Amino acid sequence: MMKQYMETKSQYQDCILFYRLGDFYEMFFEDALTASRELEITLTGKNCGQEERAPMCGVPYHAVEGYLNRLVAKGYKVAICEQVEDPKQAKGIVKREVVRIVTPGTNLDTQALDETKNNYIMCIVYIADRYGVSIADISTGDYFVTELPDGSRLMDEIYKFSPSEIICNEAFYMSGMDLDTMKEKLGITIYSLDSWYFDDAMCREKLLEHFKVSSFAGLGLEDYDCGVISAGALLTYLLETQKNSLSNLTHLTPYVTGKYMMLDSSTRRNLELCETLREKQKRGSLLWVLDKTRTAMGARTLRKFVEQPLIDKNEINRRLDAVEELKEQAISREEIREYLSPVYDLERLITKITYGSANPRDLTAFKSSLEMLPPIRYILEEMKVPLLQEIYEDLDALEDLCDLVTKAIREEPPIAMKEGNIIREGYNEEVDKLRRAKSDGKDWLAKLEEDEREKTGIKNLKIKYNKVFGYYLEVTNSYKDLVPDYYTRKQTLANAERYITPELKELEDMILGAEDKLYALEYELYSEVRETIAAQVERIQKTAKAVAGLDVFTSLALVAERNHYVRPKINEKGIIDIKEGRHPVVEKMIPNDMFISNDTYLDDKKNRISIITGPNMAGKSTYMRQTALIALMAQVGCFVPAQSANIGLSDRIFTRVGASDDLASGQSTFMVEMTEVANILRNATSKSLLILDEIGRGTSTFDGLSIAWAVVEYISDSKLLGAKTLFATHYHELTELEGKIENVNNYCIAVKEKGDDIVFLRKIVKGGADKSYGIQVAKLAGVPDLVINRAKEIVEELSDEDITSRVSEIAAREHTAKKKGRSKKYDEVDIAQMSLFDTVKDDDVLNELKEIDVTNLTPIDALNTLYRLQNKLKNRW
Ligand SMILES: Nc1ncnc2c1ncn2[C@@H]1O[C@H](COP(=O)(O)OP(=O)(O)OP(=O)(O)O)[C@@H](O)[C@H]1O
Numbered sequence: 116m117m118k119q120y121m122e123t124k125s126q127y128q129d130c131i132l133f134y135r136l137g138d139f140y141e142m143f144f145e146d147a148l149t150a151s152r153e154l155e156i157t158l159t160g161k162n163c164g165q166e167e168r169a170p171m172c173g174v175p176y177h178a179v180e181g182y183l184n185r186l187v188a189k190g191y192k193v194a195i196c197e198q199v200e201d202p203k204q205a206k207g208i209v210k211r212e213v214v215r216i217v218t219p220g221t222n223l224d225t226q227a228l229d230e231t232k233n234n235y236i237m238c239i240v241y242i243a244d245r246y247g248v249s250i251a252d253i254s255t256g257d258y259f260v261t262e263l264p265d266g267s268r269l270m271d272e273i274y275k276f277s278p279s280e281i282i283c284n285e286a287f288y289m290s291g292m293d294l295d296t297m298k299e300k301l302g303i304t305i306y307s308l309d310s311w312y313f314d315d316a317m318c319r320e321k322l323l324e325h326f327k328v329s330s331f332a333g334l335g336l337e338d339y340d341c342g343v344i345s346a347g348a349l350l351t352y353l354l355e356t357q358k359n360s361l362s363n364l365t366h367l368t369p370y371v372t373g374k375y376m377m378l379d380s381s382t383r384r385n386l387e388l389c390e391t392l393r394e395k396q397k398r399g400s401l402l403w404v405l406d407k408t409r410t411a412m413g414a415r416t417l418r419k420f421v422e423q424p425l426i427d428k429n430e431i432n433r434r435l436d437a438v439e440e441l442k443e444q445a446i447s448r449e450e451i452r453e454y455l456s457p458v459y460d461l462e463r464l465i466t467k468i469t470y471g472s473a474n475p476r477d478l479t480a481f482k483s484s485l486e487m488l489p490p491i492r493y494i495l496e497e498m499k500v501p502l503l504q505e506i507y508e509d510l511d512a513l514e515d516l517c518d519l520v521t522k523a524i525r526e527e528p529p530i531a532m533k534e535g536n537i538i539r540e541g542y543n544e545e546v547d548k549l550r551r552a553k554s555d556g557k558d559w560l561a562k563l564e565e566d567e568r569e570k571t572g573i574k575n576l577k578i579k580y581n582k583v584f585g586y587y588l589e590v591t592n593s594y595k596d597l598v599p600d601y602y603t604r605k606q607t608l609a610n611a612e613r614y615i616t617p618e619l620k621e622l623e624d625m626i627l628g629a630e631d632k633l634y635a636l637e638y639e640l641y642s643e644v645r646e647t648i649a650a651q652v653e654r655i656q657k658t659a660k661a662v663a664g665l666d667v668f669t670s671l672a673l674v675a676e677r678n679h680y681v682r683p684k685i686n687e688k689g690i691i692d693i694k695e696g697r698h699p700v701v702e703k704m705i706p707n708d709m710f711i712s713n714d715t716y717l718d719d720k721k722n723r724i725s726i727i728t729g730p731n732m733a734g735k736s737t738y739m740r741q742t743a744l745i746a747l748m749a750q751v752g753c754f755v756p757a758q759s760a761n762i763g764l765s766d767r768i769f770t771r772v773g774a775s776d777d778l779a780s781g782q783s784t785f786m787v788e789m790t791e792v793a794n795i796l797r798n799a800t801s802k803s804l805l806i807l808d809e810i811g812r813g814t815s816t817f818d819g820l821s822i823a824w825a826v827v828e829y830i831s832d833s834k835l836l837g838a839k840t841l842f843a844t845h846y847h848e849l850t851e852l853e854g855k856i857e858n859v860n861n862y863c864i865a866v867k868e869k870g871d872d873i874v875f876l877r878k879i880v881k882g883g884a885d886k887s888y889g890i891q892v893a894k895l896a897g898v899p900d901l902v903i904n905r906a907k908e909i910v911e912e913l914s915d916e917d918i919t920s921r922v923s924e925i926a927a928r929e930h931t932a933k934k935k936g937r938s939k940k941y942d943e944v945d946i947a948q949m950s951l952f953d954t955v956k957d958d959d960v961l962n963e964l965k966e967i968d969v970t971n972l973t974p975i976d977a978l979n980t981l982y983r984l985q986n987k988l989k990n991r992w
Pocket residue numbers: 701705709710711712729730731732733734735736737738877
């Protein structure tokens with residue numbers, strides 16, 4: 116047996132091998148050490164002829180799923196090795212085979228899967244500077260492919276799909292991508308496969324064979340190269356691990372990343388689209404507000420909508436039309452939702468059916484779901500907008516399949532096949548006959564028992580059954596003397612004897628024969644029904660998609676009505692004009708409709724950048740995120756929380772919000788901040804929307820301010836970037852940019868001062884804030900009075916020095932100098948330098964200052980150096 120084990124294990128070295136031994140799956144050697152540690156199960160040993168016992172541990176087969184899921188969730192691959200012949204029939208060692216390999220991205224166990232999320236596996240190939248990316252969810256039949264000309268959108272794709280597992284070629288694995296972060300932060304299992312998986316000819320052949328087509332034109336993949344290799348390698352891997360034909364992967368859908376809004380990982384996190392930043396929970400996210408879907412398919416589709424906002428005006432309007440009609444047709448909508456409630460997860464059900472793992476209850480769940488479809492179709496028929504009409508067309512009520520299950524399967528069948536009693540009466544004559552024989556058998560037995568009692572006078576004679584002896588007659592010791600000769604004794608108990616008779620044996624053969632036949636026939640008929648349904652997988656998947664879409668639109672319509680959202684207008688002129696906008700999530704968290712709405716106006720001309728100042732806690736972040744969320748919701752095709760909204764399409768939204776430490780990957784807060792800023796400035800376009808919250812706050816005031824200043828200049832300049840931006844800052848100096856740069860405008864969030872305290876008005880108004888009110892906020896937060904009072908003293912001392920106003924003056928002059936032309940700029944910097952000389956009394960700094968030759972530096976570098984020195988001084992104070 117150990118020899119057989121070793122042979123099997125050698126073929127599955129990268130997996131933990133679950134080796135079936137009777138009622139247990141056993142693991143040996145390294146696998147046993149790993150599994151006992153990860154699953155906290157006892158490690159024992161097995162004698163296998165060597166001096167040392169082999170480490171061994173095991174899990175009972177009936178509880179295997181739980182253990183398996185725990186290992187897979189931790190990123191392990193598990194190969195299930197089953198006994199494939201009846202141990203009783205086996206000559207020698209029982210034959211065993213690996214029947215399935217379970218990996219994080221291919222786990223099909225519904226207990227382990229979140230029904231509202233897809234479980235994706237992604238394959239990335241990197242060939243000749245291009246990336247082929249394919250994605251599949253074998254639990255639902257999703258299978259996509261795309262090609263990327265460079266790596267700039269790759270991370271976005273990874274974050275968008277958040278696969279549980281990535282397989283790739285060696286070239287990608289070694290390409291210097293930050294795989295460790297992906298592994299640690301997203302918990303993705305990533306590994307490279309052997310090079311033969313990516314053999315061009317094999318990949319192509321595998322795909323053509325699977326889709327039963329002769330050319331790639333039939334699949335719409337004629338222009339794909341490394342995409343085809345990626346999809347082919349993924350298919351090969353899946354076929355190998357699942358060891359079935361994957362007949363639920365019916366389509367390989369090519370998609371173009373440019374059709375969707377680009378959102379990088381930090382923007383997805385910062386905007387809390389599907390989960391909150393801190394707790395990583397759905398509650399508190401945008402999806403939490405929008406998701407009123409009734410089916411698992413709908414929930415998954417809505418998540419995809421939110422993860423992939425559109426950028427095509429017509430597509431967005433088509434969705435908005437659907438939401439609008441369903442919002443207006445409230446009665447029909449609620450009826451549809453009623454009918455959707457009992458609909459099971461058709462996508463995952465059909466997967467189980469095609470994989471042959473659906474049990475009889477799955478079929479009745481399938482049927483009861485189909486029963487809801489005709490009334491839904493009936494309501495949909497009345498709908499006018501094209502998208503709902505298309506859903507109506509695609510939504511095949513599958514009446515033939517519903518009829519089949521109704522006729523063939525009993526109303527409440529047992530879960531397990533072996534319990535029998537699955538096929539409905541009247542479906543098959545032979546089944547009915549055998550059932551009759553079985554139940555008649557019971558009568559015959561009762562009659563025989565009666566006859567024997569009379570014949571022998573044994574009043575308490577009973578016919579009983581057990582697995583070892585079959586049917587027997589039981590006679591208690593008190594009647595032993597009356598037992599006739601034709602009884603053959605089979606067993607003696609303490610106070611009874613058990614016998615059989617030729618007549619009883621004959622009856623037994625008839626009854627048990629009928630039972631065996633019945634079981635075999637029921638199984639055959641059941642499998643036939645299952646296969647008939649499986650053959651219709653494409654029709655069912657199409658219907659499932661239609662139901663999911665309908666569920667999403669009814670959910671969005673309901674949310675729009677309940678939350679008083681409006682239909683956004685979509686424009687291509689780059690204007691974002693929101694009247695009385697609200698934050699969709701924060702407004703839900705604040706009691707009694709106390710959320711204060713605010714306007715936003717941005718365009719490509721005079722209103723490109725809004726500098727937003729205001730005290731801490733005033734609501735700057737909330738305001739900026741609400742603008743981003745409203746724009747994003749509009750592009751999802753969803754109504755928005757506002758009185759009115761005209762949304763110019765954004766190709767990308769970028770956010771840089773707050774300080775997020777990334778110490779685990781060895782980056783400081785400021786480094787993370789600057790990496791994100793660099794990413795934004797490099798990847799944003801003039802059609803992007805940027806949300807920048809306190810850029811530069813992670814470093815010294817003067818460095819921070821100058822960076823913030825330079826960033827605003829860069830963004831505002833249409834020759835450099837020219838993107839619409841909301842920029843919140845505590846550097847009041849930046850408000851001086853209004854008037855200096857044409858398209859920069861100041862806004863602040865109003866507060867009212869009441870003595871030492873402040874009242875937050877949460878209203879955005881034109882103009883800049885003059886103060887930070889940091890100390891007041893600290894007081895509100897409960898910082899001890901001693902500290903607060905001391906802080907006030909220090910603030911006064913500092914403002915005596917007037918450092919900040921001096922620096923802003925220098926910066927402003929520098930800016931003017933720059934605008935006037937290059938010749939003048941050094942004068943201004945000189946003034947800055949001179950003004951510093953006045954204040955400096957520290958010899959070291961003074962010497963350093965004298966040595967700087969600003970004429971060799973760009974103005975912004977020169978200023979930076981000066982600021983740094985000033986900061987040094989400040990720190991000495
Ligand atoms: N428009 C609003 N109406 C009602 N309450 C609001 C509004 N905006 C923000 N708030 C409340 O104020 C809190 C603070 O808001 P926010 O975090 O946006 O402030 P901030 O100005 O960005 O603060 P900081 O500068 O300290 O980061 C929010 O958690 C929310 O509860």
